[in-house]
Amino acid sequence: MxxxxxxxxxxxxxxxxxxxxxxxxxxxxxxxxxxYRPPARRAHPALLVSDLAKLVARLGKAGIRFKPGKDLEGYVRGDIADPFGNRIELMQRV
Incomplete structure (x- = not known):
């Protein structure tokens, strides 16, 4: 190749x-x-979104669980998992 x-x-x-x-x-x-590799828990991508509450509502309707994250100055954030169990962080600037 x-x-x-x-x-x-x-x-x-x-x-x-x-x-x-x-x-x-x-x-x-x-x-x-x-x-087999176990799902990533620590190393993960973070996606910056414009309206986290709206996205979380849509994810909930699709059966995707959202776990609120710890406080981080200037952001509201939380995690979802991809179909393989890998962590994906969702963040919104506030």
């Missing part, structure tokens, strides 16, 4: 494909493999 490069030594485990970052740097992306 074009664009596929040599893995960094720390990523030398088998079963996954490695695509290096721009300029052949150490950043890259892994894909594939059949090993």
């Amino acid at each position: 074009s664009g596929r490069g040599a893995r960094p030594a720390r990523q030398a485990h088998g079963g996954r494909a490695w695509w290096p970052g721009r300029g052949g740097g150490s950043r890259g992306a892994e894909q594939g493999g059949s090993r």
